[in-house]
Amino acid sequence: LNTKLSSSFFENSSPNPIIGERTESQTFSIIGGIRYNFLPIYGFGVEASTSDMKSLLSKSGSRLSDVEQDMLRGVFFYQYSDLLEFSLRYRFRENLILGNQYDSISMSNAKRMSGDDHSVSFGAVGSITNLLYGSIELGAFRRILNGVQSSSEGLLSSTSLIWTLRPDATTLSMLFTADTTPTAVNDSIVSKNISVDLEHSWTQSFLSSAQCSYGITDFTSTLTGSEPRRDHTFGFGLGLNYIFSEYLTSKFLSNHTWTNTNSGSGYERT
8 A cells, every 4th residue: 555645836937928928826736645456466546636826916917817626536557567567547627717806707707618627548657668668648538618518528648758779878758748728818728749858978977958849739718710729839959967976967958939829929938
């Protein structure tokens, strides 16, 4: 029997392209779980979490919504070997967007975009081959919003893989995520993002890395003319890492992203 309990709090500042300015938020979350192996190679687990994101008043005076999300997940495990485990997962989430109480339209839109989502996924974690390890999760979600009569379905993934091209020298990492998320602008988005990172050790002390990424964000409520908004985001980055000793490391990281949207002009970040 294994149990876990953790909590986190962080502040975030990021550009918000919908209202055209930088916004800030504070997020507090708690997650707990329990796992029980009823046979040496079989087991089940339950995870529960809650998070509360509060948006701070922006410089222009715009008030965004707060977002609360509660999650319950059940997992069935199969221990294929000492290095590889498979799992089948079911997740239920309740998404609540709390609109700006000073704006009746914001309150109405927030209630309409709140709702529930269900997902089923298959996963694997560990060493997939001698040179490839990490975690894979692929599945589908079904989203039900309060203000939409029909439900919508989409791809669910949380996949992170590392491929050793040259032992102790070169690795290729891939991260792929896909999910639906409520936002502080009274919308419920569906996003798919992939990034690839190549890291090479020139010496035991000097490392370099290069990264590229691509993402698609589909909005549910934000319209551009007669169709929903869709953003395409591209990015690339470079990094240098020098290890002076086991106590001191110096890093240089740089990245640039640009977004094309069918809602007005795009934007860039460096």
